[in-house]
Amino acid sequence: GERPYYVTPIFNRHRxxxxxxxxxxxxxxxxxxxxxxxxxxxxxEALDMVDALCASDELRLDMDLRPGDMQFVNNYxxxxxxxxxxxxxxxxxxxxxxxxxxxxxxxxxxxxxxxxRYRDMEAWQxxxxxxxxxxxxxxxxxxx
Numbered sequence: 533g534e535r536p537y538y539v540t541p542i543f544n545r546h547r548x549x550x551x552x553x554x555x556x557x558x559x560x561x562x563x564x565x566x567x568x569x570x571x572x573x574x575x576x577e578a579l580d581m582v583d584a585l586c587a588s589d590e591l592r593l594d595m596d597l598r599p600g601d602m603q604f605v606n607n608y609x610x611x612x613x614x615x616x617x618x619x620x621x622x623x624x625x626x627x628x629x630x631x632x633x634x635x636x637x638x639x640x641x642x643x644x645x646x647x648x649r650y651r652d653m654e655a656w657q658x659x660x661x662x663x664x665x666x667x668x669x670x671x672x673x674x675x676x
Contacts, residue, residue, distance in 0.1 A: 534651075537562040542582075544643040551608040551643055556583060586611050606639065608646060 538558075544551040556579060562568045571579075585591055594615075597603060605612050619627050633653065 540645045544645050546643040
């Protein structure tokens, strides 16, 4: 019964902190729904500027993650992405990436505009899906 898209500002100030929720792909994808307002040329220019700033050598930090590395990122504070990669055809050489949604006390006080995302998580908890990985294989990858 929910809308198939979110309505939320990209940047939110809340109690002296700046939060963001930016995913250009999601913004563009929402344009397929007729009830979503069309992006204006000025809004598209602003999104292009955010993309350019994120890609700039001056502001961007590249990280080379190796097997066994972990990266913890607050999605509402750090704009981040992954570069493209070519995977190996052999199952034992395939890339393993596991995403963990960790809710910490530091995120407990957030703008109301960001809370809609947690309705999805609550629904996933009520109706969990089986893992997309085999635990024994995962254990072998993470223990060496």
